Amino acid sequence: MNESNFLKACRGEQVERIPVWFMRQAGRSLPGYRKLRETHDVLSLTQTPELAAQVSMEPIDLLGVDAAILFADIMLLPIAMGIKVEIIEGIGPVIDDPIDTPEKVARLEKFTSERIDYLQETIRILRSQLKVPLIGFSGAPFTLASYLIEGKPSRTWFKTKRFMLEHPEAWNILMATLSDGIIEYLKTQIAAGAQAVQLFDSWVGALSPEQYRTYVLPHVQRIFAGLKDQKVPRLHFATNTAGMLEDFANVDCEVIGVDWRVSIGDAKRRIGTKSLQGNLDPATLLAPWGTITQTTDRLLAEINPKQGYIFNLGHGMPPEADDMVIKKLVEYVHGK
Amino acid sequence: MNESNFLKACRGEQVERIPVWFMRQAGRSLPGYRKLRETHDVLSLTQTPELAAQVSMEPIDLLGVDAAILFADIMLLPIAMGIKVEIIEGIGPVIDDPIDTPEKVARLEKFTSERIDYLQETIRILRSQLKVPLIGFSGAPFTLASYLIEGKPSRTWFKTKRFMLEHPEAWNILMATLSDGIIEYLKTQIAAGAQAVQLFDSWVGALSPEQYRTYVLPHVQRIFAGLKDQKVPRLHFATNTAGMLEDFANVDCEVIGVDWRVSIGDAKRRIGTKSLQGNLDPATLLAPWGTITQTTDRLLAEINPKQGYIFNLGHGMPPEADDMVIKKLVEYVHGK
Numbered sequence: 058m059n060e061s062n063f064l065k066a067c068r069g070e071q072v073e074r075i076p077v078w079f080m081r082q083a084g085r086s087l088p089g090y091r092k093l094r095e096t097h098d099v100l101s102l103t104q105t106p107e108l109a110a111q112v113s114m115e116p117i118d119l120l121g122v123d124a125a126i127l128f129a130d131i132m133l134l135p136i137a138m139g140i141k142v143e144i145i146e147g148i149g150p151v152i153d154d155p156i157d158t159p160e161k162v163a164r165l166e167k168f169t170s171e172r173i174d175y176l177q178e179t180i181r182i183l184r185s186q187l188k189v190p191l192i193g194f195s196g197a198p199f200t201l202a203s204y205l206i207e208g209k210p211s212r213t214w215f216k217t218k219r220f221m222l223e224h225p226e227a228w229n230i231l232m233a234t235l236s237d238g239i240i241e242y243l244k245t246q247i248a249a250g251a252q253a254v255q256l257f258d259s260w261v262g263a264l265s266p267e268q269y270r271t272y273v274l275p276h277v278q279r280i281f282a283g284l285k286d287q288k289v290p291r292l293h294f295a296t297n298t299a300g301m302l303e304d305f306a307n308v309d310c311e312v313i314g315v316d317w318r319v320s321i322g323d324a325k326r327r328i329g330t331k332s333l334q335g336n337l338d339p340a341t342l343l344a345p346w347g348t349i350t351q352t353t354d355r356l357l358a359e360i361n362p363k364q365g366y367i368f369n370l371g372h373g374m375p376p377e378a379d380d381m382v383i384k385k386l387v388e389y390v391h392g393k
Numbered sequence: 394m395n396e397s398n399f400l401k402a403c404r405g406e407q408v409e410r411i412p413v414w415f416m417r418q419a420g421r422s423l424p425g426y427r428k429l430r431e432t433h434d435v436l437s438l439t440q441t442p443e444l445a446a447q448v449s450m451e452p453i454d455l456l457g458v459d460a461a462i463l464f465a466d467i468m469l470l471p472i473a474m475g476i477k478v479e480i481i482e483g484i485g486p487v488i489d490d491p492i493d494t495p496e497k498v499a500r501l502e503k504f505t506s507e508r509i510d511y512l513q514e515t516i517r518i519l520r521s522q523l524k525v526p527l528i529g530f531s532g533a534p535f536t537l538a539s540y541l542i543e544g545k546p547s548r549t550w551f552k553t554k555r556f557m558l559e560h561p562e563a564w565n566i567l568m569a570t571l572s573d574g575i576i577e578y579l580k581t582q583i584a585a586g587a588q589a590v591q592l593f594d595s596w597v598g599a600l601s602p603e604q605y606r607t608y609v610l611p612h613v614q615r616i617f618a619g620l621k622d623q624k625v626p627r628l629h630f631a632t633n634t635a636g637m638l639e640d641f642a643n644v645d646c647e648v649i650g651v652d653w654r655v656s657i658g659d660a661k662r663r664i665g666t667k668s669l670q671g672n673l674d675p676a677t678l679l680a681p682w683g684t685i686t687q688t689t690d691r692l693l694a695e696i697n698p699k700q701g702y703i704f705n706l707g708h709g710m711p712p713e714a715d716d717m718v719i720k721k722l723v724e725y726v727h728g729k
Binding site: 212213214217218219222223262264265266267280285297299300301317318319320323338339340341342344345348353355371379 | 534548549550554555556558559598600601602603604613633635636637653654656659674675676677679681684688690707713721
């Protein structure tokens with residue numbers, strides 16, 4: 058097999074065909090996954106290696122994408138650090154007894170790799186079967202901290218921000234503890250076989266650029282520095298970062314993933330030489346085919362898509378998306 | 394009385410003291426409002442002129458702000474256009490039988506000013522009592538359309554975007570109908586005495602810059618053009634627009650309100666000569682006093698705050714904010 062277009066694009070090299078994968082391609086809307094969910098909850102699926110591998114594999118053949126993403130949940134790391142989490146249908150992760158005082162920060166336990174033996178096994182199974190690279194991932198410290206403090210998904214993140222602003226020292230300890238865990242969590246995934254890693258910061262766009270620089274960026278920088286010697290591409294994705302792209306890009310990583318709230322051309326100009334991933338609005342997948350191709354064409358025309366670029370959505374795939382439309386879109390982008 | 398610093402700042406003129414007001418200053422957290430809410434629901438309060446005037450007045454004396462905002466709800470216009478709305482505690486506006494087909498767009502009735510006689514009366518009462526200017530307002534067409542289509546607040550706006558992308562003609566009719574209503578609604582408020590008007594587009598940041606230009610901007614332009622001869626300052630506020638500030642600012646209005654996800658200095662450079670309003674992160678009000686003043690100082694240092702600038706939050710006041718802290722912040726900014 059030739060070297061993967063996905064890995065080449067991560068390194069900024071020229072590719073023959075634009076690599077494509079989708080956030081949330083594993084799980085959420087595909088038929089095999091939906092079938093498994095009739096009898097298993099999300100967390101138990103992620104913790105059962107044979108089934109998690111099956112879910113990660115499903116989009117590779119079905120959609121023809123160029124990379125597999127480990128089927129896992131960003132809450133697996135907090136769980137491995139001693140936090141009690143339930144994923145509740147229609148709500149999301151719900152935390153038992155959220156971290157609402159500085160004292161409770163101390164309850165986070167040190168992450169050790171044997172706490173995710175099951176995930177290492179999933180990765181080994183996947184590597185023995187996959188013909189495309191496997192991407193490991195972790196939630197970023199702000200996003201994880203916000204779940205731990207809010208106790209459930211929020212619209213305003215007022216509790217998280219209040220904690221951050223009222224208790225900056227405890228906040229830094231929380232962020233540093235999570236960051237230490239994230240570094241080891243991703244190193245464990247790489248040691249087991251992950252060929253690239255993505256840090257997901259879904260909620261950090263709730264901050265102002267100044268808050269991001271003060272309370273988050275130093276921790277993210279330390280995570281990426283801690284992964285540098287691993288020699289695998291490091292991807293950094295967040296949403297709602299159009300007002301702080303320069304800061305967000307100011308970490309030592311290979312790929313920046315951007316959401317759809319900024320044009321990819323604008324992101325390219327502001328981010329510079331790093332590779333880019335994104336940024337089709339996920340809702341575009343629900344549009345008529347002509348609108349999908351027109352939007353894709355405009356996106357690709359804003360950059361040189363055959364160098365340092367990975368086609369993806371600007372956030373996770375909508376649950377309502379139609380597999381056959383997604384497959385057709387992969388073929389369409391491959392044909393460019 | 395000297396001419397208001399608020400109105401001067403709207404027009405880009407030099408002021409002696411930085412004008413201050415807060416989105417959601419009327420209603421939400423103040424004691425008089427909370428007392429009234431024990432016996433009245435939100436909609437009936439907005440529809441009872443004496444009480445609505447009382448709620449609008451409360452922050453003027455209590456907080457010392459430089460402008461009053463009409464106590465109303467963005468759903469009053471859809472209600473006046475024949476839509477059935479309930480405001481449900483902890484959820485927000487919920488629509489009976491949402492607009493989920495092109496056919497249902499036709500159910501929107503034409504807005505006429507007598508449908509808001511009560512709001513005109515509120516404005517007249519306020520003008521007879523207020524010593525600061527009164528700001529009228531309306532929800533913007535995208536935000537209103539998204540409530541009408543989703544049926545309730547959403548995190549993803551997938552239904553709204555799907556409708557917009559699948560039925561562009563019906564979407565345009567819906568947006569044009571709402572825009573016609575908005576123009577008349579704001580003209581009615583101005584005729585009754587509103588001295589400035591703000592268009593709130595809380596959710597339009599869910600769109601990509603390209604979607605915004607295609608499906609929203611022409612309607613917003615028409616609204617502002619339709620209000621030009623009214624000779625009152627026109628303010629345009631939205632959140633999550635850091636990736637499309639240039640487009641967002643590309644309407645004929647006097648003031649652009651920006652959220653906290655972009656630095657005010659960056660916004661100023663990108664927006665140019667228009668006046669600016671904002672953009673303190675509402676969560677800052679929950680921080681210790683030293684953090685509030687430091688953040689305010691940094692914000693004010695990025696621009697020339699005594700010309701073409703109105704101090705405000707980047708979105709609505711948090712319900713948990715402390716009145717006495719807000720009052721102190723108003724004094725602090727006035728002392729600059």
